[in-house]
Amino acid sequence: MTGTEPVLSTRALNRATLDRQLLLRRSPMSALAAVEHLVGLQAQEVKPPYYALAARLEGFTPEELSGPLGDRAAVRMVTMRSTIHLHTADDSLTLRPLVQPARDREINYFRKGLVGVDLDRLAGIARELVEAEPRTMKQLREALSAEWPDADPQSLAVAARCTLPLVQVTPRGMWGRSAQVSLTTAEHWLDRPSGPAASADATVLRYLAAFGPASVKDMQTWAGMTRMRAAFERLRPQLLTFRDENGVELFDLPDAPRPDPDTPAPPRFLPEFDNLLLSHADRTRVVPPANRGRTWQANTVYCPFLVDGFLAGVWRILGDALVIEPFGELGRAQRADVTEEAARTLQVMHPQESYDIRFGTVIP
Incomplete structure (x- = not known):
């Protein structure tokens, strides 16, 4: 950073982020296109993704999201920040491998409950179980405990979730439907293999398009990942740089919208856990x-x-x-x-x- 970058005020960051989040004006894009643009929606509970899109899209109806879930064009799974997100099918097969290092670190917190457990064998057994038929976490804990009776059952289930790309099968997640969480692998549910992990560089660009301008720490907060500085440095020649009012360096796409700070922003009703409020280290922009x-x-x-x-x-x-x-x-x-x-x-x-x-x- 040279110290000569333009300074973006809090209101300027607010308006830029709202524009990219489809909250400055409602978008005509489809629900699935919006899910892709936003790089997924927080989906800890069933209803929040629907309310998130209702606030962002013109003409949205809940069926417009239930349909892709039922058709397996969208899925619910653990990705960013070790939380359930709703992603397009294509993104689920590339973003889940991207965040695998974070899931590996998560397993380390449960090592005391996994003494004597071979994680590769656990992953193989868990895969056979959930691909034979979708299983609840309770069923998975019980089956894995039968293999490792001295291990902590909860740690076994967490290890399965962290080593495998598990998706919640429908009707869970569909509007107006009720079902407990049952899991199988993304590959089995979508009938195709996971793709190679999305590159860090490509994911940085997608994050900036949906959440920028942003700092390295902002992006790491959103992804629940570390060591992303190298990707930003590789991309620096093709990005613009700014500073916020505290002097923090911000990166952005050259052609991304940065509206006038005085642009009107209508009221918006958001769901709990909306990514707008969770995807920056410094949340004062919102x-x-x-x-x-x-x-x-x-x-x-x-x-x-x-x-x-x-x-x-x-x-x-x-x-x-x-x-x-x-x-x-x-x-x-x-x-x-x-x-x-x-x-x-x-x-x-x-x-x-x-x-x-x-x-x-x-x-x-």
Whole structure:
């Protein structure tokens, strides 16, 4: 860094990120194209990916995502940050191998429970089990414990999840359907082998297209990986560099959108765990310092909403109402815009149901 790079303000970073996240204006792209562009959606629970796309796409319906899941054009599996993501089938076969080093490190945390366990043999047995028929984690723990009765059952299951590219089979993840988590391998579910791992360089470019401008630490936070500096350095000649207001070096694609910081940003209702709030080491581009940590309490995570592009409160459907809890005072126009966006969210996601919209308390 030379110290002469242009400085991007927090608002400039906010607007650039919102634009790439399809949150500055709704996109006409398909659900599957959006999942690919966003390099997957956080999917710890069933509903969040649907709400994530409802906030981002024009004309979206839940069936537009359930369809690809049912057709096996999209899958749910552990990838970034060791969390469940919903990916296109093609991405699942290349991104999962990319993050394998992180999964190997994860196994190390469970070594005490894996004394005497040959991980290659465990992977082979686990693969045979889940490819014979999809298995729940409980079934996998019990079967592996029969092979290694002295090992910790939970550690055995974690090792299987970390060594194999396990996907959640449908109907799990489909809108309006209910099913426990059952697992098989991506190769078996998709009837094709895993491709070679996506290159670090190509993944950096995709990350910047969806989350940039960003620092090396930002990208590592999103991926749950380390040692990505070398990829950024290889790409430096074809990237632009900036600094944030704290002097941190940021990288970006030359032709990526960087809107005027004063570009209007309409309210948006997001699901819990939305990647917008989880994919940067420095989250101030979306989360004001005063609101840091306010979307969760104990083990409960609440759905955030944005006003003027920044985290402004939380929301939740409670009984017969969508309840909105702002973190600060909303002006009359802002309150009206937030209410209108809440009504749109309900119309898209629950067109056959009737809910009130009210401002109140979401977090006890």
